[in-house]
Amino acid sequence: VAVGDHLMLGGDNVDLAIAHQAEKQVTGDGKKLSASALSQLIQQSRKAKELLLSENPPEEATITVLGSGSKLIGGAKKARVQKADVHSLIIDGFFPLTAFDEQLQQRRGGVVEFGLNYASDPAVSRHIASFLGRHQLACRNALGLQDNTDSNSPVFPDTILFNGGVFNSPLIVERVLELFSQ
Numbered sequence: 001v002a003v004g005d006h007l008m009l010g011g012d013n014v015d016l017a018i019a020h021q022a023e024k025q026v027t028g029d030g031k032k033l034s035a036s037a038l039s040q041l042i043q044q045s046r047k048a049k050e051l052l053l054s055e056n057p058p059e060e061a062t063i064t065v066l067g068s069g070s071k072l073i074g075g076a077k078k079a080r081v082q083k084a085d086v087h088s089l090i091i092d093g094f095f096p097l098t099a100f101d102e103q104l105q106q107r108r109g110g111v112v113e114f115g116l117n118y119a120s121d122p123a124v125s126r127h128i129a130s131f132l133g134r135h136q137l138a139c140r141n142a143l144g145l146q147d148n149t150d151s152n153s154p155v156f157p158d159t160i161l162f163n164g165g166v167f168n169s170p171l172i173v174e175r176v177l178e179l180f181s182q
Contacts, residue, residue, distance in 0.1 A: 002135035004127075011046070011166055013122060014090055018045040018081060021089070022063050025079035033065070040065050045081070052086045053169035059083050087171060095175045097182060098125040100133070100154055125179055132156060156180060 019042045023033055026041065033041060041063065048061035063079045105121040119127065132139065132154070139155045140146060160180065166172050 002131070002138040004131045011049075014049055014094060014166070015042050015046040017089055017093065018049055018086060021085070022048075022079035022081055026063075026065050026077045037065050048081045049086060049090075050168075052081065052083045053090070053166075053171055055170055057083055091171065091175050094122055094124050095172060095179070096123050096125050097175075097179055098123060098129060100129050100182075102126055102129060104130050128176075128179070 019038065022041060022045060023038070024030075026037075027033060032038075044063040044065065048063050051057060051061050060083060061081050063081055065077050065079075067076055102125075104126045105123070121127065136154060139157065143155055143158065145155060160176065162173050162176070167176075
C-alpha cells in the first residue's frame with residue numbers, strides 16, 4: 001500500500017548509545033577507547049541490550065572489554081548496565097510518545113554509509129508519524145474510507161506486523177501499541 005524511506009536507524013544506534021554510556025564506566029578517566037576496544041564494547045552492549053529487553057530480564061548486565069597484548073585477561077574492564085537505564089534510554093530516546101503531527105527533527109551533516117543516509121532524528125515514533133502523514137490517502141483507500149467527508153481526521157492502520165529486530169522485545173512492542181492507541 002505504501003513504502004517508506006529506508007532509515008539507517010535501529011538496533012545499531014541503540015547498541016552505540018548503550019556503549020557510549022558504558023564507555024564512561026570502562027575508562028573511568030574520560031579517555032576514549034581504541035577502535036578495537038570500542039568495537040568489543042558495542043558487541044557486548046548489543047548482548048546486554050538483548051538480555052535486558054527480553055522477557056523477565058535481570059536487573060543489570062555486565063559488559064566486559066578485554067585488555068590487549070599481555071594484559072588480555074588481566075587488563076579486562078567491566079561496566080554494569082542497569083535494566084532501568086537501558087529501558088529509559090530506548091523507550092524515551094528512541095520510542096518516545098509523540099503527537100501524530102510532531103515533525104521530524106532535522107539536523108545538518110547526517111552520516112551517509114553505503115549511499116544511505118543515517119536518520120538525523122533518533123525518535124522512531126516521529127518517523128512512524130511522518131510516514132503515516134505522507135500516506136494518508138493510501139491509508140484511507142486501504143481501509144475503504146475513500147468517500148469519508150472528514151478528510152482532516154487522520155486514519156491509521158488497523159493491524160501492525162512486528163517483524164523481528166527490536167520488536168522481539170515485548171517492552172518496545174508495548175510502547176508502539178501505546179503510541180498508536182494515542
